[in-house]
Amino acid sequence: MCESNAFLKDGENEVMLMESVDTIEPCEDGLKLMDIFGKQIFIKAKIKEMTLLNHRIILESF
Template sequence: MCESNVYILDANGERSLIMESVDKIVPGEKDVYLENIFGERKTVKGHIKEMALVDHSIILAK
């Protein structure tokens, strides 16, 4: 399986889960579009900070 969980970093550097089983990510200028295998969609303000695909995690920052 190639899905990843997406987290966002808060001001303290703690990460919070935004969405599980994400298989589509489209970065924009000021936001990131996410879509998971269940058809759920979400747009989050921020940018991609780190992608650890072996660990199936993607970290976003505001």
């Protein structure tokens, strides 16, 4: 399926935040992510880059 995995950029590393992300909703001071099972997280970060064909969402802190 076409969900993606969300990673937080941490220097040269990427920390996996959530697998199988379906929806992404920017909010005032961060992002709300929901996976294909309906689990939601809120994170104080912004989108750095998304590559949908690679199923990757790279986030970075403000």
